[in-house]
């Protein structure tokens with residue numbers, strides 16, 4: 001039997017409907033959740049991402065501010081803008097779109113965002129909170145992956161989860177979230193000599209590599225949940241993930257498509273984090 005599709009577009013829509021209802025409830029108390037998005041430079045992909053974030057805010061009743069600066073904008077000026085937004089009561093979340101121009105230190109920028117408004121969850125404090133099991137903002141992509149896994153109804157407790165990739169924004173937080181859900185977690189990366197040795201034992205595989213066909217049919221345990229974070233282009237220039245979807249779906253129990261899987265969830269979890277930031281401030 002082919003794998004059941006985990007529909008990220010549908011789940012994302014369902015969560016956004018809930019976000020809109022909670023945002024309306026807050027607005028009725030005079031608080032409109034607000035997200036500030038900062039874009040520096042003219043990277044076309046980044047321009048699309050920020051546009052989509054601002055659009056998603058408008059569709060769910062969140063206030064958003066988009067600040068665009070040209071590529072020569074100075075680091076000191078950027079940090080000053082962030083500090084001003086930290087002090088702005090109408091703003092509950094601050095997101096600086098990456099990558100930044102070379103003359104700006106991204107970590108310094110991230111660390112300047114107040115932890116209370118770090119809705120991307122990229123700061124050392126947010127990473128430490130996740131590591132220590134304390135409340136805080138979880139990075140949006142792995143947070144969205146957890147929601148996709150939860151939507152299958154399969155409990156993670158005692159399951160073996162393999163994460164392929166160990167970036168600070170996806171792989172590592174993903175592994176920590178799975179661990180917090182009581183899975184037994186293995187992290188694989190570019191120096192893992194035999195990826196299939198690990199993935200064949202996995203009840204859950206999360207592929208976050210950025211290389212298509214990283215996970216193929218012979219590497220998957222029958223019935224496994226397969227979450228494909230990758231965003232790549234195939235030979236025809238079409239968007240595809242890290243997983244050989246056609247080969248793996250007859251074997252897996254559950255699988256996310258690309259597009260329509262993890263992608264829509266990332267912005268949705270940004271909305272959730274921004275809303276929760278506003279709710280925390282309101283209590």
Ligand code: NAP
Pocket residue numbers: 141164165166167168169170171188189190191192195208209210211214229230231232262263264266
């Ligand atoms: P990244 O920072 O480049 O990290 C990639 C990871 O994959 C690294 O840890 C690397 O290992 C590992 N890797 C590379 N080649 C490998 C191989 N042959 N076998 C096993 N592991 C290998 O990328 P990222 O930011 O985590 O993103 C990963 C992918 O997810 C990209 O395609 C990105 O576009 C996509 N993404 C999608 C969304 C979304 O919303 N859908 C959001 C974020 C990212 P080393 O650490 O050893 O180098």
